Every structure is written in C-alpha cells, then in structure tokens.
Amino acid sequence: MTAPVAVRRPKARLGDRVFVGTTWSAGLLIVLTLAGVAIFLAVEGIPALRAGSADLNGATNIVAYVWPLLFGTLLAAVIALVVATPLALGVSLVVSHYAPARLSKLVGYAIDLLAAVPSVVYGLWGIGFFGVKLVPAFEWLAAHFGWIPLFAGPASTTGRTILTAGLVLAIMVLPITTAITREVLAQTPTLQQEAALALGATRWEMIRLAVFPHARSGIVSAVMLGLGRALGETMAVAMVLSASGVVTLNLISSTNPSTIAANIALQFPEAAGLGVNALIFSGLVLFVITFAVNFAARAIVARSSREAR
Amino acid sequence: MNSSFVARTALPAAAALALGLGLSSCGAANEQPSSGGATGQGANATASLSGTLSGTLNGAGSSAQEAAQGGWTAKFQTSNPNATVNYDPVGSGGGVDEFLSGGVAFAGSDAYLSTDQVAESKKVCGGQSAIEVPDYISPIAVVYHLPGVDNLRLSPDTLAKIFAGTITQWNDPAIKADNPGATLPAQRITPVHRSDDSGTTDNFTDYLHQAAGDAWTYPASETWPVKSGEGADGTSGVVAAVQKGSGTVGYADASQAGQLSKAQIKVGSSWVGPTAAAASKAAGLSKPVSGRAASDLALSINRTTTESGAYPLVLVSYLIGCPTYGDANTAKLVKGYLTYIVSPQGQQVAAQVAGSAPLPSNLSQQATQQLADIAVKG
Numbered sequence: 001m002t003a004p005v006a007v008r009r010p011k012a013r014l015g016d017r018v019f020v021g022t023t024w025s026a027g028l029l030i031v032l033t034l035a036g037v038a039i040f041l042a043v044e045g046i047p048a049l050r051a052g053s054a055d056l057n058g059a060t061n062i063v064a065y066v067w068p069l070l071f072g073t074l075l076a077a078v079i080a081l082v083v084a085t086p087l088a089l090g091v092s093l094v095v096s097h098y099a100p101a102r103l104s105k106l107v108g109y110a111i112d113l114l115a116a117v118p119s120v121v122y123g124l125w126g127i128g129f130f131g132v133k134l135v136p137a138f139e140w141l142a143a144h145f146g147w148i149p150l151f152a153g154p155a156s157t158t159g160r161t162i163l164t165a166g167l168v169l170a171i172m173v174l175p176i177t178t179a180i181t182r183e184v185l186a187q188t189p190t191l192q193q194e195a196a197l198a199l200g201a202t203r204w205e206m207i208r209l210a211v212f213p214h215a216r217s218g219i220v221s222a223v224m225l226g227l228g229r230a231l232g233e234t235m236a237v238a239m240v241l242s243a244s245g246v247v248t249l250n251l252i253s254s255t256n257p258s259t260i261a262a263n264i265a266l267q268f269p270e271a272a273g274l275g276v277n278a279l280i281f282s283g284l285v286l287f288v289i290t291f292a293v294n295f296a297a298r299a300i301v302a303r304s305s306r307e308a309r
Numbered sequence: 310m311n312s313s314f315v316a317r318t319a320l321p322a323a324a325a326l327a328l329g330l331g332l333s334s335c336g337a338a339n340e341q342p343s344s345g346g347a348t349g350q351g352a353n354a355t356a357s358l359s360g361t362l363s364g365t366l367n368g369a370g371s372s373a374q375e376a377a378q379g380g381w382t383a384k385f386q387t388s389n390p391n392a393t394v395n396y397d398p399v400g401s402g403g404g405v406d407e408f409l410s411g412g413v414a415f416a417g418s419d420a421y422l423s424t425d426q427v428a429e430s431k432k433v434c435g436g437q438s439a440i441e442v443p444d445y446i447s448p449i450a451v452v453y454h455l456p457g458v459d460n461l462r463l464s465p466d467t468l469a470k471i472f473a474g475t476i477t478q479w480n481d482p483a484i485k486a487d488n489p490g491a492t493l494p495a496q497r498i499t500p501v502h503r504s505d506d507s508g509t510t511d512n513f514t515d516y517l518h519q520a521a522g523d524a525w526t527y528p529a530s531e532t533w534p535v536k537s538g539e540g541a542d543g544t545s546g547v548v549a550a551v552q553k554g555s556g557t558v559g560y561a562d563a564s565q566a567g568q569l570s571k572a573q574i575k576v577g578s579s580w581v582g583p584t585a586a587a588a589s590k591a592a593g594l595s596k597p598v599s600g601r602a603a604s605d606l607a608l609s610i611n612r613t614t615t616e617s618g619a620y621p622l623v624l625v626s627y628l629i630g631c632p633t634y635g636d637a638n639t640a641k642l643v644k645g646y647l648t649y650i651v652s653p654q655g656q657q658v659a660a661q662v663a664g665s666a667p668l669p670s671n672l673s674q675q676a677t678q679q680l681a682d683i684a685v686k687g
Contacts, residue, residue, distance in 0.1 A: 057532045127546075132553050157499050158539060158554035239546065242539040243504050254499055254539035266542055269372070269400035270506035270531055 038287065045281035048274060055274035057245065057267075066282050068247045072162065072257030073286065076237060077230040079166025079251070080173050085223050087170070088177035095178075096185040097207060108182060115175035123239030126168045131159030131240060138163075138252040149249050156254040160242040163251040165259075168236055173226035180225065184218030185211055217301040224297030231261075231290055238262035260286040363391030366642040370396075370404020370417035371626050373508055373562065374445050378417065380662035381650050394646055401508055401626075402531075408629055409433060414643050415630040417444070419508020420531075421598065421607035422629065434631035435686050442606045442676035444650050445626035445659060446592045446666040448583035449513055450563040451572040454551050455479060457494065462487045464575040469521030471558060472500045474537040479556060487575070494556075501550045501559035504540030506531040512610075512624045513560045519612035520621070562624070563588075564664025574622060577615030585666035587620035593669030594619055604632060604679050606672070623666070630683065637685040644683040651676040 048055075048062050059065035091111060095104040135157060142153030188211045196206040212219075243258030243266075258266075260282045271279055368378075375398040382394040399407070401418040405426065408416035411433045421441055422430065430439035451468065453461055458479075463471070467483045470476040476483055480493040503510045508531065515529035527534035539557070541550040544565045551557040551569055563571065563583040573580040581587050594614050598607040612621045628647050634640040649655045656667035668676070 058534065127549055127553065154497060156539065156554075157497070157556055158501075158550050160539065160541070160550060238504075238542050242501075242541060242550070244533075244536050244538065244540055246536050255537050258504070258540075266505040267532075270402045272402035272406055 041280060041284040041287055044277055045284040046277075048277035048281035051274040051278050056278055062278060062281055065278060066260075066285050068245050068257050069260045069263050069282055070285060070289070071247050072243070073231055073259040073261070073289075075249075075257065076162055076166045076169055076241075076259055077227055079163060080169035080230040081223060081227055083167060083170035084173045084177055084226060088174055088181055088222070088226070089219070091174075091178050092181040092185050093207065095182050097203070097211070108178075111175050111178045113175075114171065115179075119172065119233060119235040120239070122168055122172055123236040126164060126236060126240035127160065130168065131161075131164045133159070134161075134164055134167075135159045141252055150251050152250045153253055155252050156242065158242070158254065160240055160254065161252050162241060162256040165237050165241040165256075166251075168240055169230045169233055172233060172236065173230050176229060177222045177226040180222035181215070181219050184215040184222070187218075188214045220300050221297055224293060224300075227293055227297075228290055231286065231293070234261040234265045238265045362389040362642055362645045364638045364642055365393045365395070366415075366639070366646055367413045368394070368396045368404075368415040368417065369399050369407045369413045370629075371401045371419045371445075371508060372398040373419055373447065373624060374398070374417045374626050374663075376564075376663035377445055377659035377665055380658045381646070381655055384655075384658050385646055385649055389645070392642060392645075394642075400506075402506075405629065408439075414634070414639055415628060415647065417626060418629055419624060419626045420511060421605075421627055424600075427601075427605070430629075430631075435633050435635070437632045438602050438605065440604045440630050440632050440679055440683070441627050442647070442651055442679055443592070443608055443625050443668060443672055444628045444647075444676070445624075445663075446588055446668060447624045447626075447664075448563040448585065448588035448620050448666060449509055449516075449560050449622045449624055450566045450569075450583040451558065451560055451574065451622070452548065452551050452566045452569040453558040453572055454554060454569060455494070455496070455556055455558075458488075458491060459570060460488075461491070461570065461572040462575070462580050463572045465517065465520035466522070466524045468572075468574065469517045469525035471498055472502070472517065472538065473525060473535055474500070475524075496556040499554055499557045500538040501541055501547050501554070501557055502533040502535075502538055503544075503547060504533070504542055507543075508626065509544065509560065509562060509624055513622065515610070516612045516622045560622075574620070576619055576621060577617060579617050581618060581620045583620055583622070585660065585664070587618055588623040588666035589669050590616070591619040591621045591623050592625055592666070593671060595625075604682070606675055606679060608672075630680075632682060633684055633686040635686050640683055640685045644680055647683075648677055648680045651680065 051062060053060055056062065056065040091107065095108045099107060135155070138155035138159065138161065141151040142155040145151040146153055192210045192214070193206055196210040201209060237259050241258065241262060242254045242256055243262065244255045245258055246255055247257055248255065264279050264283060267275070268279055375396070378396040378398070382396060385394055386392060396417070397404075401420060404413070404416040405418050405422065407413045409426065409429050409432075422439060427438045431437060451463060455461070463484070464487050467476065467487055470483065477498055479496045479498055484493060510533055511529055511531045514527060514534060517525040518527065518529050533540065539550060541547045541559070544561045547559045547561050548565060548567060548569065551559040558572075571583055573582045591610065591614060592608065594616055595608040595610045598605070598609045601607055607627070608625055610621065610623065610625060614621050628650060630643050630647055634643060651668060651673050653667070653670075653673060656673065659665045660667050
C-alpha cells in the first residue's frame with residue numbers, strides 16, 4: 001500500500017504522514033479497546049466459576065445463575081424483533097416506494113426522532129403509561145387465550161411484564177432498523193424496477209421481484225444491528241421489567257425472567273466479593289452472544305450477496 | 310450487659326425524647342444531659358459545630374442515608390466553612406469495600422460488619438477493629454393500593470404468607486381475621502418487592518424471618534428470596550408499581566411512601582403504624598450483637614417485641630470508622646462529623662430532610678461515647 005506511494009512521491013509530505021498515522025492509530029485503537037474489554041471480562045469473570053450459592057443469589061453454580069438471565073435476554077430480544085422487523089420493513093417501504101415525497105420525508109424524520117429519545121425516558125414511559133395501558137389487553141389474553149402457555153397469566157396488574165419490555169425494546173430498535181432498511185431499499189436500481197413494471201408487474205410484484213432480492217442482505221444486517229441493540233439495552237428493561245429470575249414462557253404475568261444487562265445494572269451497586277465476578281461473568285456471556293450474533297449476521301450477508309451475483 | 314440496663318431505664322425518657330423530636334423542632338439539645346448516662350456529651354456534640362475543623366473528609370456507602378447525609382454535610386460545612394465532606398451513596402456493600410481497602414475514611418452501611426469484615430478492618434485501622442455506631446433509623450412501611458380499603462391491618466403471619474405467595478386473594482380468611490369489619494374485595498394480590506439488592510429487603514426479610522415463624526421459611530437476605538411476585542427497581546420503583554397497579558402491596562422506606570396507604574402491623578396484641586416515634590422505640594429496645602468489641606454498637610433488632618407502641622419493622626443503618634487514624638486532621642474530622650451525626654441536633658436534621666426516626670437518647674449517648682475515643686495513631 002505504502003510502496004507505490006513511495007515510488008511516485010519519494011518525499012512524503014508531513015500532512016500525509018500525519019494523516020496516515022492518525023487513521024492507523026484510530027483503527028488500532030478500536031481493536032485494542034475491544035481486546036481490552038474482552039480481557040477484562042475474562043479475567044474478572046473466571047473466578048465466578050468457583051462461586052457458591054452465597055454469592056449467586058441462591059443459584060448452585062454459575063451456569064444455573066446465568067441461564068435464566070440468558071433466557072430472559074433472548075426472549076425479550078426475540079419479542080422485540082418479531083414486532084419490530086415487519087414494522088420496520090413496512091415503514092421503510094412506505095417511505096421509499098409508496099408515500100408521496102413530502103410525506104415520506106416527514107415519516108422518515110419522525111422515525112429518526114425515536115432514536116433521539118433517551119432509554120430512561122422509554123423506561124419511564126413504559127412504567128407510567130404504556131404498561132398501564134396494556135393491562136386490559138393482558139387480562140383479555142389471559143381470559144381468552146390462557147390455554148396457550150405464552151398467555152397463561154395470571155395477568156399482571158401493573159403491566160410490567162416481559163411482553164411490555166419486549167414491545168418497548170421493539171420501539172427502541174425501530175429507528176436503527178428502519179434507517180438502514182430505508183437506505184437499502186432506496187438503492188435498488190431504478191432501471192430494474194422500471195423493467196419489472198414494464199413487464200406488467202403490479203407495484204407489489206415489482207417490490208417482490210426487483211427490490212427485495214436486491215435488498216435482502218442489507219435488511220438482514222439491519223435486523224441484526226437491531227438485535228444487538230435489543231440484547232444490550234439496560235435501563236429501559238431494568239425499569240420496565242418486573243424480574244424474578246425464573247425461566248418461564250409466560251409473557252403476561254408479573255413473574256418474569258430478568259435480562260443480563262438489566263440484572264447487572266440492578267445488582268451491581270450492592271454486590272461484593274465473588275458476586276461482582278458473577279455479574280462480570282454474565283457480562284462476558286452477553287459479550288460472546290453479541291459477538292456470535294454479529295458473526296452470524298455477517299455470514300448471512302456474505303452468503304446472500306454471493307447468491308445475488 | 311450494661312446497655313440493656315440502660316435501655317430499660319432510659320426507655321420512658323427515650324420515648325418522650327423521640328416524641329419531642331418528632332413534634333417540635335427545637336430544644337432537643339437541652340434535654341439530653343437530663344436523660345442520664347455519661348456526662349459531657351452535649352458539650353462534645355456542640356464542639357464539632359464550633360467551626361474549627363478544616364480539610365476534606367470522604368465517605369461512601371448506604372444509599373438509604375443519602376438524603377440524611379446531604380443534610381448533615383450541608384449543616385456541618387456551614388458551621389465549619391473550611392471543611393468539606395463528600396459522601397458517595399454507592400450502596401452499603403460498595404461503601405464497606407471502599408472503607409476496608411482504605412479508599413474512604415468512613416462508610417455508611419445498612420448492615421453491620423460481618424465477623425470476617427471486622428477482622429479485615431484491623432488492616433486499615435492500625436490493628437484495632439472498626440467502630441460501628443447506628444446513625445440512621447427509618448421505619449419500613451408496608452404500602453398498599455386497594456381502593457376502598459383504609460386502615461389495613463396485617464399480622465406478621467399474614468404478611469409473610471402474602472409475600473410468599475400462599476395468600477393470593479384480598480378476601481382471604483386470614484386477612485379478614487386481621488381486619489374484622491372491613492369489606493375486602495375478591496381481588497388478586499400483587500406483592501411488589503425490590504428487584505435490586507437492598508438493605509430494605511434485608512430488614513424486611515429479617516422481620517418476616519423472626520416474626521412470622523413457619524409462614525416464612527427464608528433467612529434474611531439483601532436479595533429478594535422468593536421467585537414470585539412483582540419486582541421493581543429501587544424504592545421509587547416499588548412505590549410507583551404499587552401506585553400504578555391495583556391490589557398491590559409492597560414495602561418501602563416510610564419517608565418515601567408518599568400518599569400511599571400504609572398498613573399497620575401487629576405487635577404483641579396491638580396494631581402499630583410506621584411512625585418515627587414507634588421506630589425509635591423499637592430501636593431503643595434492641596440489644597447489642599453478642600461477641601462484639603465494646604466499640605462495636607451493632608444492634609440485633611428484636612423483631613418479635615411485644616412492647617406496645619414499638620414498630621419492629623425498621624431499618625437501622627450504621628456509620629463505620631476507625632478508632633485511630635494515621636493523619637491527625639482526618640481523625641479530628643471523622644470524630645467531629647460522626648459525633649455531629651449521632652448528636653440530637655444531627656438526628657433532628659435527618660428527621661427534617663430525610664424523614665428518619667431520631668436515635669433514642671440511650672443509643673445517641675453510647676454512640677457519642679464511642680466516637681469520643683477516635684484519635685490519631687500514637
């Protein structure tokens with residue numbers, strides 16, 4: 001890389017050297033930071049492997065301690081994605097293909113504004129307004145669909161359930177997923193779209209035939225970025241969720257699994273000794289999961305872009 | 310021990326003093342020497358506010374003490390303009406850790422030191438074990454939101470069964486038996502507990518453990534032990550959840566309970582509400598934890614007291630410091646500030662700003678006596 005530059009310009013100017021140095025150190029800094037975080041989590045988390053029930057809130061070992069948290073983390077994230085993905089796709093399509101230009105700008109702007117709301121505010125909103133408004137819905141679900149394990153009830157009277165937490169997360173995930181999906185959809189070559197329309201396709205058929213195949217990998221990475229946000233969100237979940245550390249698929253009762261991030265936020269101030277190591281170990285688990293999710297996303301994107309060609 | 314004798318004889322005085330502090334905002338300092346015990350403490354307490362201290366003092370610990378510490382530091386710094394006191398409300402566990410590692414000069418903690426921690430404290434305190442004195446007493450209220458029901462009464466047994474999840478309806482026969490004449494709806498109970506570790510949970514579970522017998526099988530712990538009910542983050546979270554829900558019941562620092570209805574609990578054969586006076590009385594009835602050094606005023610709260618007008622569901626928080634400090638000025642500052650906190654004036658400030666219950670006079674005097682020994686390492 002540097003060699004051809006050196007050949008063409010034997011005497012590198014000071015500005016060039018400074019710029020190269022800055023960019024290189026910026027790149028290295030990211031890698032070093034990430035490595036530093038990983039090393040810290042591993043070194044501080046490993047001692048928790050020998051923690052007993054006294055340090056683990058009564059769980060017999062670290063696996064029994066982390067598993068319900070991991071379950072809750074994944075459950076909340078899955079709820080968030082199941083709700084947010086179709087919504088994000090719909091909003092993006094409206095903005096890029098259906099709405100008149102002026103309206104689409106307005107809708108896109110409003111969605112972007114959602115990203116500017118701090119998560120504490122989402123937490124307050126979840127406790128004070130959204131959760132309370134969902135209570136009648138939970139009661140209706142428990143009464144009519146109680147035979148499905150997901151809605152076994154008894155319905156929470158405060159609305160602070162994992163379903164509420166998942167829905168709040170969905171709203172928080174929406175801006176980032178929508179923003180990327182919108183960009184990707186907008187980049188579909190106009191010629192291909194016009195060709196599809198010229199062949200007699202309806203607008204929906206055109207989107208299905210020309211837009212989606214082109215945008216698939218971008219949509220997947222948008223969803224994965226959203227998933228990363230949902231897995232790591234702390235404050236809103238800690239405030240909204242009524243956590244009891246159980247493993248249950250019941251989405252609407254007041255007894256719910258906690259999430260890793262929320263659990264760390266809630267327990268850290270009063271933790272001491274090996275309890276701190278246990279919390280850091282759960283952080284390591286979250287770190288690994290997030291990493292795995294990102295790698296999986298990249299693999300999917302890489303494969304689908306190869307197929308597209 | 311001597312202190313139990315003091316507790317018994319000073320009891321009427323303590324109750325009178327507590328009432329006086331609760332009702333009036335002046336004159337408490339003058340009463341102190343008349344209630345017996347060692348002489349000269351009143352003078353000592355005022356000496357700490359004479360404006361001669363300077364330097365910076367760092368403390369950390371209990372977040373329950375945060376509001377009270379705010380009041381104390383403000384008053385202390387006003388009368389000692391050259392002194393700065395910082396209190397970091399990181400939580401009891403964190404504060405004790407910082408103290409034991411020498412990071413702060415004193416700690417505030419909702420739980421007294423374990424025997425291991427007492428042994429560990431010798432490292433930072435130059436070979437002697439740490440001084441522990443109670444400085445903050447707050448009644449824990451059982452708050453509930455059940456429209457149409459005022460003056461709810463709950464015996465320890467019923468309370469334990471509600472929070473353990475064995476009583477699930479408000480019209481349960483056990484609740485009816487506690488509240489004859491009240492019309493209780495056929496509504497589901499949602500018990501709300503703290504989802505973060507807290508000293509409030511520790512004291513609440515300790516109360517249930519001691520007072521409820523077979524109905525509560527869990528030991529006292531900072532982490533909520535039952536895997537049912539509704540969890541909420543922090544005192545404000547519990548209060549909000551109880552307020553927003555219906556048929557909810559929770560526990561919270563009485564001063565933070567706001568407009569929520571507070572249940573009366575059964576003590577002996579009478580019903581007692583979470584008032585400052587009743588909490589002070591219960592703390593005054595407590596015995597020191599056995600097997601501790603004389604400088605250690607760790608209290609074993611008698612949750613099963615049958616004394617009328619005592620409210621045994623209280624949180625007692627402690628100040629932890631060293632008997633000797635390497636630095637002469639730090640020793641002076643710690644002594645001055647901590648003595649001010651446990652003095653009647655300091656306790657009154659806490660009652661005003663944090664709504665806490667003042668230390669009964671016998672405890673205030675014992676604490677002052679212990680703190681008087683703080684000195685520079687000789």
